[in-house]
Structure formats: C-alpha cells, structure tokens
Amino acid sequence: MQTTRQNKISRLIQQDLGEIFQREMKPTLGPSMVTVTGVRITPDLSIARVHVSIMPLGGARKEEVMQLILQNNSDLRRRLGLREGKQLRIIPQLDFYLDDSLDYMENIERLLKN
Numbered sequence: 001m002q003t004t005r006q007n008k009i010s011r012l013i014q015q016d017l018g019e020i021f022q023r024e025m026k027p028t029l030g031p032s033m034v035t036v037t038g039v040r041i042t043p044d045l046s047i048a049r050v051h052v053s054i055m056p057l058g059g060a061r062k063e064e065v066m067q068l069i070l071q072n073n074s075d076l077r078r079r080l081g082l083r084e085g086k087q088l089r090i091i092p093q094l095d096f097y098l099d100d101s102l103d104y105m106e107n108i109e110r111l112l113k114n
Contacts, residue, residue: 014050046093048094050097069096077094080094
C-alpha cells in the first residue's frame with residue numbers, strides 16, 4: 001500500500017520523465033517513441049521502479065532502445081534532478097523495466113480473432 005506522498009512523487013517522476021524522453025532524449029534514443037507507463041517508489045523514496053513502453057521506429061528494436069536507456073541512466077537521473085531539485089531532497093535511483101503489456105494485448109487479440 002503506497003502512501004499519499006509516494007503516489008504524489010510517483011506521478012511527478014512519471015510526468016517529468018515522460019517530458020524528458022519526449023524532448024531531451026530524442027537525439028540519444030533516435031526516432032523511437034518511449035512512454036513512461038508507471039512509476040512505483042519505495043517507502044523511503046530512494047528507489048523508483050520506472051516501467052517504460054517502447055515503440056521502435058526506423059528499424060530499431062525494443063531491446064536496443066532499452067539498452068540505450070540503461071546506459072544513459074545517470075544522465076536521466078541528472079536531468080530529473082534539475083527538474084525536481086526544489087521538490088525532492090534526494091533524487092531516487094532509477095530502475096527501468098520494459099512494460100510489455102501492449103504486446104500481450106496484441107497477442108490476445110490475435111489469438112481471439114483466429
């Protein structure tokens with residue numbers, strides 16, 4: 001059960017990371033579209049588990065884009081700190097996970113149509 005503070009910080013991180021992926025990380029990640037689908041934060045606010053959905057464009061694969069995100073983890077945390085430095089005392093460590101719920105839904109739809 002998450003507290004109200006955890007929920008507020010999760011929403012704040014989700015919104016800011018979404019903007020960072022859309023605006024600032026475009027040159028690094030290429031033409032792929034990255035969406036932050038959810039953020040779960042630990043009770044001590046030190047670790048944020050970020051779930052991202054990746055739509056690869058331009059011949060890239062999801063695994064390659066996820067690898068780029070993991071390689072640029074410290075840069076993403078720094079950019080997040082620049083945005084949230086006044087609201088959070090400590091910027092949480094970011095753990096990224098690939099959200100494959102869209103692939104799962106497409107597979108279910110394909111199976112139901114056959």
